[in-house]
Amino acid sequence: MSVQTRNEQYYVPEPSAWPFMMTVSMIVMLGGFAAVLNGSDGIGAYAMAAGLAMVLVMSFVWFRGVIRENRSGAYGAQEDMTFRWAMSWFIFSEVMFFGAFFGALFYARVLSVPWLAGEGTEFTTNEFLWKGFEASWPTNGPAEVGGQFEIIPPWGVPFLNTILLLTSGVTLTIAHWGLKEGSRLKLNLGLAATVALGLAFLFFQAEEYIHAYQDLNLTLSSGIYGSTFFMLTGFHGMHVTLGTIMLIVILGRCLKGHFSEHDHFGFEAVAWYWHFVDVVWLGLFVFVYIL
Known part of the structure; x- marks a missing residue:
């Protein structure tokens, strides 16, 4: 079947075992991670490491096949539209994902x-539950779960990371312009700069976490503030990690000459994801660090 004929008909790939294997890999990884969080010694960490290795291998093998399909001309206008809608719905699901966590922060704080301090209630049940507790934020709750802690000032590392992510959005846009203009130099340099900025962000976030645990006693166990802080910033860091890996893959493809001015949805999908990560961080910076 010729490429032209295949483009006129919707391409349906052959049945594949990779989605099932990816599911198994993620179950092993997340199961191990849950065991580590619950204090498991040894087996949880090994399961998490093994699951992560399986996820990486499955991702490489699966997406290598997708790239080969794309390079062979199997995808046409219909497939391109499907990919765009799929990525749009995926990002929408991510909006809802973070929306739930921001909602949890709002509920706890507001x-x-x-x-618990007796505000807005007709009955003074707080006097029997937590007598003398005064509402304030940040707080680890009336029981002072996890002990006293200090917060991370917003105008240090968090502000630096904000600058890094906003700059990475600019460099990624420059790379996109280079792709549309047919300038491989601008494309590759812009992408390389975006990858470097993403790695720098992750480095400084890791430093921030180490400082929080070792010097500030700010941990996941620091009551409601600690749990919401690490839940929001941790999941965002995970998304930055995934986005950086995707950018590295796209950079490798660009260096090999993949994509053209009129056929580059793989690049655009990663760019959409990265800009979404930027926007989420702005919300985190305002509502978690500043306010």
Whole structure:
């Protein structure tokens, strides 16, 4: 079947075992991670490491096949539209994902903590539950779960990371312009700069976490503030990690001469994802660090 004929008909790939294997890999990885969080010694860490290695191998093998399909001319206008809608819905699901966590932060900070202090209630049940507790933020709750802690000032590493991510959005846009203009130099340099900025962000976030645990006693166990802080910033860091890996893959493809001015949705999908990560960080910086 010729490429032209295949483009006129919707391409349906052959059945593949990779989605099932990826599911198994993620179950092993997340199961091990859950065991580590619950204090498992040894087996949890090994399962998490093995699962992560399986996920990386499955990702490489699976997406290598997708790239080969794309390079062979198997995808046409219909497939391109499907990919765009799929990526759009995926990003929408990520919006809902982070929306739930921001909602948890709002509930704890604006509703739950004041209620425990007796605000906005008709009955003084707080006097029997937590007598003398005063609503404030940050807080580890009336029981002072995890002990006293200090917060991370927003105008240090968090502000630096904000600058890094915003700059990475600019360099990625420059790379996109280079691709549309047919300038491989601008494309590759812009992408390389974006990757470097993403790695720098992750480095400084790791330093911030180490400082929080070792010097500030700010941990996952630091009551409601610690749990919401690490839940939001940790999941965002995971998304930055995934985005950086995707950018590295796209950079490798660009260096090999993949994509053209009119056929580069793989690049655009990663760019959409990265800009989404930038926007989420702005919300985190404002509502977690500043306010």
